[in-house]
Amino acid sequence: MFDLQTAKLFFAMLTVAVNIVVVGYVVVVIGAIWSDRAAGIRDQFYEYVDGHEMLFGSIVAGAAMLGSLYLSEIAHLPPCRMCWYQRFAMYPTAIVLGIAAWRHFTVVRIPVMITVTIGAGISVYHYLIQWFPSLEGTSCSIDVPCTTAYFRVFGFISIPYMALSAFALVFVMMLALGANMKRQQDRARA
Amino acid sequence: MNAKPTAPKKAGEERGKLPIVGIVLGVIAVALVIAVMFAGSEPLGGAEFGEPTVEGTALPPNIGSNPADPADDPAFGLVIPEVTGQDFAGEEVSIANNGTPKALLFVSHSCPHCQDEIPEVQSWLDATGGVPGVEIITVSTAANSAAANWPPSEWLDREGWEPPVIADDTDSSVFRAFGGSAIPYWVFVNADGTVAYRNVGRMEINAATAVMQSLIP
Numbered sequence: 001m002f003d004l005q006t007a008k009l010f011f012a013m014l015t016v017a018v019n020i021v022v023v024g025y026v027v028v029v030i031g032a033i034w035s036d037r038a039a040g041i042r043d044q045f046y047e048y049v050d051g052h053e054m055l056f057g058s059i060v061a062g063a064a065m066l067g068s069l070y071l072s073e074i075a076h077l078p079p080c081r082m083c084w085y086q087r088f089a090m091y092p093t094a095i096v097l098g099i100a101a102w103r104h105f106t107v108v109r110i111p112v113m114i115t116v117t118i119g120a121g122i123s124v125y126h127y128l129i130q131w132f133p134s135l136e137g138t139s140c141s142i143d144v145p146c147t148t149a150y151f152r153v154f155g156f157i158s159i160p161y162m163a164l165s166a167f168a169l170v171f172v173m174m175l176a177l178g179a180n181m182k183r184q185q186d187r188a189r190a
Numbered sequence: 191m192n193a194k195p196t197a198p199k200k201a202g203e204e205r206g207k208l209p210i211v212g213i214v215l216g217v218i219a220v221a222l223v224i225a226v227m228f229a230g231s232e233p234l235g236g237a238e239f240g241e242p243t244v245e246g247t248a249l250p251p252n253i254g255s256n257p258a259d260p261a262d263d264p265a266f267g268l269v270i271p272e273v274t275g276q277d278f279a280g281e282e283v284s285i286a287n288n289g290t291p292k293a294l295l296f297v298s299h300s301c302p303h304c305q306d307e308i309p310e311v312q313s314w315l316d317a318t319g320g321v322p323g324v325e326i327i328t329v330s331t332a333a334n335s336a337a338a339n340w341p342p343s344e345w346l347d348r349e350g351w352e353p354p355v356i357a358d359d360t361d362s363s364v365f366r367a368f369g370g371s372a373i374p375y376w377v378f379v380n381a382d383g384t385v386a387y388r389n390v391g392r393m394e395i396n397a398a399t400a401v402m403q404s405l406i407p
Contacts (some may be wrong), residue, residue, distance in 0.1 A: 142372075
């Protein structure tokens with residue numbers, strides 16, 4: 001039942017869901033500059049995730065980690081060099097955020113933001129060289145070329161796109177954590 | 191470690207909010223149901239892997255770059271190994287030292303550079319008919335049913351590829367016997383069976399034509 005075709009579509013559906021949240025967040029945050037209504041929606045979002053930001057971030061990063069392990073260890077799609085670099089960013093994020101959510105260690109917020117920013121940068125580059133392989137030379141490694149996309153669900157969702165989406169949502173959660181920490185400090189002062 | 195300034199929310203404060211874990215599980219469940227319902231099956235390939243036999247001494251590995259002087263290539267002047275293989279239909283195709291100069295082109299269906307190289311070479315063949323007296327033989331290597339553009343036989347058919355093709359085996363034995371390190375990969379062979387030039391990566395068709403013309407005795 002859960003063959004590679006099903007797994008690809010499943011991961012792609014999750015990616016779309018993640019994209020909706022991230023794009024919605026960006027639109028609302030930008031809109032909040034001019035619109036009170038958008039600012040209200042943004043605050044509602046912060047209120048909603050308040051206390052769960054790190055848990056949610058760890059779930060997202062953990063799902064990305066398990067997904068990548070499924071693709072390499074069960075579906076036998078060996079990771080390329082760029083995939084490994086993204087793993088270096090994603091796997092510790094999943095573990096660190098999980099522990100931080102459990103122990104309420106909000107101090108991890110900035111290191112996690114830096115880590116996922118680096119990971120997202122690698123994902124963007126990897127995604128680009130899959131579409132424009134000439135950016136990385138004129139040949140493909142025979143073993144696991146980074147320029148080759150194993151698949152593109154819906155024509156655009158490849159593995160680095162999935163990783164980028166996960167990094168982006170973790171980043172949004174860390175922004176929300178920062179905003180909620182500030183709101184609570186403001187309330188404590190008032 | 192810093193702790194969050196305020197204590198975690200109490201149960202009463204969560205009233206009116208859907209549990210975030212429930213939302214996450216709901217999204218996962220919906221995605222799973224959609225995936226199971228709408229996933230297709232893997233396309234089946236035909237005889238995409240061959241069982242080629244390689245005789246003779248393998249060429250030294252290509253270092254992954256193209257020397258300015260062909261004589262700097264450690265394979266320059268060495269006799270190529272001979273290959274007896276099959277195309278995708280199972281017909282025998284061979285690389286033999288039979289006195290004919292050759293241009294061997296190693297490609298993989300999933301490599302985007304190969305995907306660019308093949309139509310360019312085919313257009314040149316359509317326009318010029320190639321270099322008279324030089325045999326072009328293709329080796330389909332590094333095939334992977336999980337990778338894009340599978341299967342290679344359909345890809346080459348789609349491109350109208352005319353030169354004979356040898357389907358490499360799952361270990362890419364032919365490619366490795368010719369010292370390949372990356373694709374696309376050209377090996378130009380003199381009439382006496384020795385290596386004239388090896389090129390890793392995409393090659394301008396004018397440059398390839400010039401090398402092929404130089405092979406004519």
